[in-house]
Amino acid sequence: MAEGGGAGSAGGENLLFLTDEQLRKGIEAMFFAYRGFTADPDRILEARGYGRAHHRAIHFINRQEGQTVNTLLAMLGVTKQSLNRVLRTLIEDGLVESRVGRKDKRERHLFLTEAGRALERSLTEAQRGRMRAAYRTAGPEAVAGFRQVLEAMMDPDLRRHYQSMKDGGS
Amino acid sequence: MAEGGGAGSAGGENLLFLTDEQLRKGIEAMFFAYRGFTADPDRILEARGYGRAHHRAIHFINRQEGQTVNTLLAMLGVTKQSLNRVLRTLIEDGLVESRVGRKDKRERHLFLTEAGRALERSLTEAQRGRMRAAYRTAGPEAVAGFRQVLEAMMDPDLRRHYQSMKDGGS
């Protein structure tokens, strides 16, 4: 393998896209793009006294309602103590509800309240706005490539989390 | 409005790639990929008692040797107090050298020492390793798309910084 994976037709076999300079460019692209990626939701969060950690929690609770704290932990890759602090403020502020498990009373199942869902929507919409614009500018083929490269860049464990919630409905 | 910008040939006019689900997938791809992106250098840094902030400083000093503190500040988008703390430890540890400007003596020009350059190489090599693997897996066309989307996602100001240091030789 290594022979340029799919190597469609553009670059061909010369592997020009693997030069150190190209790789450095990719690294810096990730750095600058990630800043843009988080900028819009950050503004909304700041106005309410929250940080990125709150955003992440809200996002993943929304994605899978009724999730336990442990599941969420695995997604986020932080310690339970760290998550707990964020979670506590969200619960106090009435954005998240934590229900004791019916089968296993050690577990807490997490849900967004109406207010939580509203904040989630506004955060996601802000982030989607930029993503949508970028997608539109770049076009569908570029988007496919974008997703392929990102997926290949993930740690295998995280990639499983990513893939676990499949594309659209199906 | 919004009639699909470039819309090359693949997805066509249906704009399937702009559904909310596709956008959510893109958002999560960014999130998980960025974790992978920083994981390898983070391990090296931790062993030496440094953090990501040190990595960023070293990276950008290397990219443009002799840069002033102010220029670096603009790249990194942090306050001078924040940068200074990091910079001070790097200078104390002999990884970075700060020379008073010859023309304008108020300015400090930043350089990596031999030790600094060595650390920079090991950090970059770690990060490039993953990037290279991802590029190879995805292929040159995907890489082009990846870069296009990332670039479109940047804030215009940051995009200028990104573009200012052009691709390889040329």
Next chain:
DNA sequence: CTGTTTACGTCAGCCTTGTTGACTTTCCAA
């Protein structure tokens, strides 16, 4: 020459968000 601006550094203090360690409560298995 004088006053202002610029570039840089520093001290102090705050906040978010990561960490480890110690502790309860609950479940389950020997």
Next chain:
DNA sequence: TTGGAAAGTCAACAAGGCTGACGTAAACAG
């Protein structure tokens, strides 16, 4: 029934953002 494992909470610490205030030296404008 008892002991360990698992889920979650509390406490304390560190990194690295931030603001604000201040100091110094050099440059520049009048």
